[in-house]
Each structure stands twice: as C-alpha cells, then as structure tokens.
Amino acid sequence: MIAETENGNIPRMFRIEKLMRNSKYSIHDISKMEFLEPNKLARFNMPFELGLDFGSLIFGIGKLKEKNFLILDSERHRYKKAISDLSGYDVEPHENNPEIALRRLRNWVASRNEKIISSANRIWQVYTEFTGDSYDILINKRGYSQGEIKEMPYSDYIKYIQEWLTDRPKN
Template sequence: MKMITECGLSIHDISRVQLDRDSKLPRFNMPLELGADLGLRLEGPARQRDRNILILDTESHRYDKTLSDISGMDIEAHGDEVGKIIKHVRDWLNANRAASVPVLPGATAIRADHDAYLRIVPDIIAELRLDPHDDLPHGDYLHVVELALPLIEQPAPDTPVAEDATG
C-alpha cells in the first residue's frame, strides 16, 4: 500500500492466476493490489483520485470471467509476448510522463536493452555467486540490475562515435 500511495502511476498485470503446482491454488496478489489501487482512485483522499493505472492481461476480456467489476476499463492484452508487454508499458509511461521528462526510447530500443540484459546477467549472477535470476530476492535483483545498467548503456564496440566540430 505504501508503494501504491507514493506514486501516481500503477501497473497491474492480472494475467498470472495459474494454479500453484504444490498447493493447486491460484495466487491473488495482483488482483488484490489492483483492488487496493482502484479503491484509492475511486474513494481515497483527493490526492489519490488522479491516479493513472495500466492494467494488463494475457487476453482481451478474459478478466470478464473473474473480475467483472473492472469491465469498461481499458485493459491491454499482451498474449504473454515480451515485446507486446514492453510496448504497452513504454507507450503508457510515455503518455503519462511529465512535460519536463524527455520522450522515452521506443519499444524496439527497450527490447534490445532487455535482450542485452538477459545476455549479461548470468555472468553478473555467477560472479556474485547468487541464486538463479528467477529466484533472486527483490534486493538482490535490484543490485544485479544496478550492475547491469552501465554495461547495457555503453555503446557497442562497432558503434562509431561522432567527432566534435574541431575534427
């Protein structure tokens, strides 16, 4: 709740409701967090009523069967495709950025950065002797991302560097 109330933007992917292999029960964290967010937007303090919320799901209108109370809201379908997820999130964040914030890189560039991250992260994890990427606790994950970002942002060795006007 603290994270939700501190930010005017929220993204909720309600597609992960598969049954757990061990318990045979679905996890409801995402729909619960979406409900809390919508409650703040609809009935919370005045400063919470201007919240912008992006809701993602695997298929269009699949939520009608399980969360019919959100019918009529714009929900973006991604088909479990990373490229579509990146495009939806990028376009939404860009549309909701402050006027003083520069335009975000396009979805193709962000996808390339994501692919670069996935290529370099195994070496970072191995060097730090951490658990596999998908099993990292949040703090370790953020540390790995922090170490990876400068490596992703470096120009590729074949990228020509523009010379200044003096030659």
C-alpha cells in the same frame, strides 16, 4: 505496480500499502489469475491488490485520486469472466508474450510522459545486453549457479540493473 518487496520484518500488506501510497503510476498484471492445477484454487493476490489500489481512486485523497492505472491481462476480454466490475476500464492484452507486454507498457508510459522515451524495440535490445552481462558477471566471474540467480531477491536484481545503467552510454 511492482509489489515485489523484500524486508521480512514488515508484513507484506504494509509494504504493498506503502508502495501504493507513494506510486503515481499503478501497473497491475492479472494474467496469472488462473488455475495452476485442476481442483486447486487460483492465486488471487494480484486481483486483490488491484482492487485495493483501485480503492485509492474512490476513497483516497489528494494525489491518490489522480493515480494512473495500467491493467494487463493475457487476453483482452478474459477478465470479464472473473472481474466484470472492471468493464469499461482499459485492460491491455499481452498474450503472455514478454515483448508485447513491454510494448504495451512502453506505449502507456509514453502517452503519460512529455519526454520522448526509447522504442520498445530499443528497450528489448538493452534488456538483452543486461541479461548477457548479468549472466557473465554472476556465473562466469562470481561463481553463482543458475538456481541462485533464479532465487535472487528482487531488490538485488533492481539494484544491479541500476548500477549497470549508471555509466552506460546513451544511444
């Protein structure tokens, strides 16, 4: 599940709830459930949102009970130390490697989709083409700074990807 929403007028939890209610597929990455500094609490938004979403399988009605879940973590059995209740469910490890995460995600989507979808290798190639074009357009043509790109709202980023894909030749 992508919990990156931007409308500041609506409390974050309501935006997340709306996403959960409308999503057929739920993808949760709990790899950042770790200490950022010694003696500091870890961030627990992601496992909290996973638990909330998981509740739809138990307490939800209709389509909510049929949601598909993909849970990603950095290592295969790491979650058992913190969320042992997840034992028995599939938690896919990505080793903090974007390519492996993409492969896990692609294979999971492919197994739940009748259409044949591109290989992870091809998707990675297309992603590199997008990041190259994105850099060229925003920095070279539009005068953005690296910092501005890093702080770009997620909704803008998604919009640019959609526009970029619009007339792109399929190969």
